[in-house]
Amino acid sequence: xxxxxxxxxxxxxxxxxxxxxxxxxxxxxxxxxxxxxxxxxxxxxxxxxxxxxxxxxxxxxxxxxxxxxxxxxxxxxxxxxxxxxxxxxxxxxxxxxxxxxxxxxxxxxxxxxxxxxxxxxxxxxxxxxxxxxxxxxxxxxxxxxxxxxxxxxxxxxxxxxxxxxxxxxxxxxxxxxxxxxxxxxxxxxxxxxxxxxxxxxxxxxxxxxxxxxxxxxxxxxxxxxxxxxxxxxxxxxxxxxxxxxxxx
Amino acid sequence: xxxxxxxxxxxxxxxxxxxxxxxxxxxxxxxxxxxxxxxxxxxxxxxxxxxxxxxxxxxxxxxxxxxxxxxxxxxxxxxxxxxxxxxxxxxxxxxxxxxxxxxxxxxxxxxxxxxxxxxxxxxxxxxxxxxxxxxxxxxxxxxxxxxxxxxxxxxxxxxxxxxxxxxxxxxxxxxxxxxxxxxxxxxxxxxxxxxxxxxxxxxxxxxxxxxxxxxxxxxxxxxxxxxxxxxxxxxxxxxxxxxxxxxxxxxxxxxxxxxxxxxxxxxxxxxxxxxxxxxxxxxxxxxxxxxxxx
Numbered sequence: 001x002x003x004x005x006x007x008x009x010x011x012x013x014x015x016x017x018x019x020x021x022x023x024x025x026x027x028x029x030x031x032x033x034x035x036x037x038x039x040x041x042x043x044x045x046x047x048x049x050x051x052x053x054x055x056x057x058x059x060x061x062x063x064x065x066x067x068x069x070x071x072x073x074x075x076x077x078x079x080x081x082x083x084x085x086x087x088x089x090x091x092x093x094x095x096x097x098x099x100x101x102x103x104x105x106x107x108x109x110x111x112x113x114x115x116x117x118x119x120x121x122x123x124x125x126x127x128x129x130x131x132x133x134x135x136x137x138x139x140x141x142x143x144x145x146x147x148x149x150x151x152x153x154x155x156x157x158x159x160x161x162x163x164x165x166x167x168x169x170x171x172x173x174x175x176x177x178x179x180x181x182x183x184x185x186x187x188x189x190x191x192x193x194x195x196x197x198x199x200x201x202x203x204x205x206x207x208x209x210x211x212x213x214x215x216x217x218x219x220x221x222x223x224x225x226x227x228x229x230x231x232x233x234x235x236x237x238x239x240x241x242x243x244x245x246x247x248x
Numbered sequence: 249x250x251x252x253x254x255x256x257x258x259x260x261x262x263x264x265x266x267x268x269x270x271x272x273x274x275x276x277x278x279x280x281x282x283x284x285x286x287x288x289x290x291x292x293x294x295x296x297x298x299x300x301x302x303x304x305x306x307x308x309x310x311x312x313x314x315x316x317x318x319x320x321x322x323x324x325x326x327x328x329x330x331x332x333x334x335x336x337x338x339x340x341x342x343x344x345x346x347x348x349x350x351x352x353x354x355x356x357x358x359x360x361x362x363x364x365x366x367x368x369x370x371x372x373x374x375x376x377x378x379x380x381x382x383x384x385x386x387x388x389x390x391x392x393x394x395x396x397x398x399x400x401x402x403x404x405x406x407x408x409x410x411x412x413x414x415x416x417x418x419x420x421x422x423x424x425x426x427x428x429x430x431x432x433x434x435x436x437x438x439x440x441x442x443x444x445x446x447x448x449x450x451x452x453x454x455x456x457x458x459x460x461x462x463x464x465x466x467x468x469x470x471x472x473x474x475x476x477x478x479x480x481x482x483x484x485x486x487x488x489x490x491x492x493x494x495x496x497x498x499x500x501x502x503x504x505x506x507x508x509x510x511x512x513x514x515x516x517x518x519x520x521x522x523x524x525x526x527x528x529x530x531x532x533x534x535x536x537x538x539x540x541x542x
Contacts, residue, residue, distance in 0.1 A: 006361070007359075009358075010355070010358035010359050011359070013354075013355060013358055014344060014347060014351070014355045017347060017351055018344075018346045018347070021346070022346075084344065088341075088342065088343070088344060088345060089338070089340050089341075089342040090342050090343055090344045092308060092338065092342050093342055093343075093356070093359070093403075094359065095307070095308055096306055096307060096308065096331055096336060097331060097359035097360065098328050098329075098331040098332050098359075098360065098361070099328075099359060100328075245310075246310070247307055247308050247309070247310065247327075
């Protein structure tokens with residue numbers, strides 16, 4: 001176990017050094033989109049709207065936090081790995097190191113998790129400044145699970161991609177629809193049943209529902225958290241299988 | 249052949265190794281043995297299967313069939329043990345660009361489980377070895393091509409591997425840097441590291457290698473010392489420029505035989521050169537292709 005943790009840290013270490021060096025740039029770049037979403041949807045379009053008995057601002061902030069966690073974790077883990085693997089070819093160095101596939105995948109995903117947590121928490125502080133939000137331990141757990149799930153998805157996409165274009169295509173075909181359909185900006189309650197079922201297949205929907213339930217003081221949807229964890233595990237296993245299949 | 253304690257006379261054993269990429273046989277039933285302590289040159293034109301062979305041995309590519317052992321450990325069955333036995337410098341620059349030289353070395357040390365107490369000393373030693381001490385704090389992306397190659401060599405040696413794969417290590421480098429790398433390769437070999445070198449620079453193989461294997465279309469077509477291979481085709485080459493056939497090469501066991509041949513050439517053939525045969529002649533004779541032909 002000690003060896004596994006040490007290997008995970010070793011893989012993670014390089015990405016942490018880079019984050020330490022470039023954190024102001026990273027913070028500014030990644031926080032712009034959620035702030036824009038907050039102003040456009042929270043203050044602009046939703047100022048007079050009430051939803052599920054609460055102001056739209058209170059409704060949309062946890063959704064944007066989930067969305068931010070998804071985008072930052074996916075991009076930080078996936079895009080970097082994609083470039084390292086296909087352009088710099090430096091991922092080979094990790095594949096040839098005497099460490100297990102599990103340690104490698106977890107180490108490569110952790111930078112996505114850390115970056116996702118930093119930006120989500122930064123946005124949470126901004127959100128709290130505009131609207132009183134309830135936050136508890138479970139909120140932190142859900143955020144962590146969300147970051148892990150999408151970091152694993154990012155790594156999976158980067159391992160499958162045969163070009164940088166493939167990664168962009170994946171973002172356009174999977175992440176962008178999730179952004180707008182994953183219960184971030186609207187409630188799924190009033191949708192037709194069939195559409196509701198389809199949108200519940202999206203992991204972001206469950207992340208949004210969990211975070212929103214906590215901030216709005218509603219009953220916590222444990223099933224959604226379980227589904228989110230399951231998605232994460234499936235993506236993790238997918239990553240390990242691909243690494244094992246492609247190399248020895 | 250399966251290892252128990254990782255002990256083996258040959259550091260590399262390859263048995264009927266085949267790798268097929270969508271119907272193309274990149275390696276085709278390759279059998280090879282590389283001894284401990286030698287500089288082994290793996291020669292062949294682009295696409296001959298050199299890099300694929302190295303990728304299989306380095307656990308990066310799964311072979312379609314056959315087996316390979318490094319220091320007695322089966323590459324397919326015991327990849328984690330195999331990864332401890334070798335270091336590799338790949339054909340392309342495979343370095344993260346955002347870390348400093350020291351950090352890049354430290355990452356490699358971490359990945360190879362070097363104890364903290366040894367890490368700092370080993371990195372300093374290796375940077376000195378490849379003459380990069382002055383660049384320790386420089387970001388990798390700002391290094392010259394030659395410096396990056398030397399850094400890759402230093403990284404590959406961090407865990408004191410018994411075997412070092414060098415895949416076209418001097419490609420794209422100027423003459424001075426290339427010669428400097430040759431010195432470094434000789435020094436590493438003298439220090440006890442077995443070198444498996446792939447190249448399509450004939451002079452590089454001749455200058456460095458104790459033994460050479462020539463691979464063509466995924467198959468090993470010749471194996472021996474450079475001298476043995478030259479003897480096989482003839483130690484002396486006569487080049488004649490013939491109007492209809494371009495340059496023709498003829499090989500002779502010694503100069504006397506070559507001179508006798510040249511004296512009997514028709515008078516209309518004027519451009520005739522006699523020289524010592526080299527590995528390129530061996531390659532042309534065996535395959536009908538020049539080594540550097542695409």
